[in-house]
Amino acid sequence: SPLPDLVVVGSGFFGLTIAERCANELDLKVLVLERRHHVGGNAYSEREPETGIEVHKYGAHLFHTSNERVWEYVNRFTDFTNYQHRVFGKYDGQVYSLPLNLSLINVFFGKSHTPDEARALIAEQASEFRTEDASNLEEKAISLIGRPLYEAFIKGYTAKQWQTDPTELSPDIITRLPVRYNFDNRYFNDKYEGLPVDGYTAWLERMADSPNIEVRLETDFFDVRDEFQGKVPIVYTGPVDEYFGNSEGRLSWRTVDLEAEVVDVDDFQGCSVMNYNDQGVPYTRIHEFKHFHPERTYLPGKSVIVHEYSRFAEETDEPYYPINTAEDREKLLRYRDLAKKEPMTLFGGRLGTYKYLDMHMAIGSALSMYDNKLKPHFTEGAPLT
Ligand code: FDA
Secondary structure, three states: OOOOOEEEEOOOHHHHHHHHHHHHHOOOOEEEEOOOOOOOHHHOEEEOOOOOOEEEOOOOOOEEEOOHHHHHHHOOOOOEOOOOOOEEEEEOOEEEEOOOEHHHHHHHHOOOOOHHHHHHHHHHHHOOOOHHHOOOHHHHHHHHHOHHHHHHHHHHHHHHHHOOOHHHOOHHHOOOOOOEOOOOOOOOOOOEEEOEOOOHHHHHHHHHOOOOEEEEOOOOHHHHHHHHOOOOOEEEOOOHHHHOOOOOOOOOEEEEEEEEEEEOOOOOOOOOEEEEOOOOOOOOEEEEHHHHOOOOOOOOOOEEEEEEEEEEOOOOOOOOEEOOOHHHHHHHHHHHHHHHOOOOEEEOHHHHHOOOOOHHHHHHHHHHHHHHHHHHHHHHOOOOO
16 A cells, blocks of 8 residues: 555554644645554543443543643534542541642641631641751651641552652652642642543544544554655654663553442442542542533443552553653653654654653644644655654
8 A cells, every 4th residue: 555644653642633733734644553442542431331431441531721722722623511620538537628728627637727827837837847858758748748748648649659658759759749728629720621522532533533544453563664664754652662672771650550340329439539548548549430521411320430559560561650760861861862863753742752741731742743843844845853
């Protein structure tokens, strides 16, 4: 078959944004290679068959942005509900409203505080360590919010996320631990927030729906790279270390295990996400997916819940969150040098750049790559890289 004008490796938001723009604005023939059996990367979701409840297969995905261009762009493919994300957390037999806010402080200390009283209380408790002197994550957190809140809301959760005692973790992992001295418990501060009305997969499939785009599922780039490499421009959104055969060593990632089950109860926990802050509870959170779409009609007496466990990723696990140790950063610099020498390949997305990117950031950065690299290359013959 004739060569396409552009090959995109990976059909997550980054790859699909590139493919959609090049196909629809530049009228290029785009071939998208995807090794999974579906498009959409980690934002993919599907209906649990028994209940019809939409489950985000790779962890809960909440869309939010303050970027006008990204908001305008995503609205071409989907409408959004007015869902606003809020998270609750269990600790020692009580439920608290997160993030750290005045309601949590009042419940936790068992008495009402004005904003100024709460501020003074936390400042007093935080005076145990100076932030500049903190030699590990525990000391840093205590210097920011004091020991009582740290021990209840940060210590156990962090230890479970990192499988490491916080006294063994670098203080650099946290820069700030914001405390809201009011009752605002919205999780995100962005101007726009919502969930795609008919689900993530419908949105993602609409992005790929063009006569100029061919998607080949269950196709690993590394099995077919000889057909394309050096012959057509490639936008690669897979892991950067894998592209170079891990020549500089593997970059380290955390992964999550997600265990979904149908429960015979209408409402399991009364909210979409409940964090579990006690160190003795092995999971970090439980998601109850029907609460993401309260506007939908559901079968009575059933719900889908997903327990989430966090751990270091092994070679065969899905890479989710970059760990970004000093060693990782050195390897990444070497991979970036190698990437610069690849004349026909551009690297993008969270795996291609080894950066945690929210969806709006992945889309925004793909739109920039399109503007700054692909469009000038294809319309004016500018060098690709
Ligand atoms: P993404 O990982 O989505 O896609 C890459 C694709 O490339 C995958 O489909 C993969 O199979 C494919 N691929 C890799 N190597 C390949 C190869 N060799 N050949 C063929 N295909 C290959 N964001 C947000 O805004 N709100 C949220 O609430 C969340 N929540 C969240 C939870 C969890 C657990 C994670 C891990 C991430 C989030 N995100 C998020 C982030 C969101 O998932 C992220 O922004 C997008 O996945 C980024 O899209 P990419 O296209 O960069 O990568």
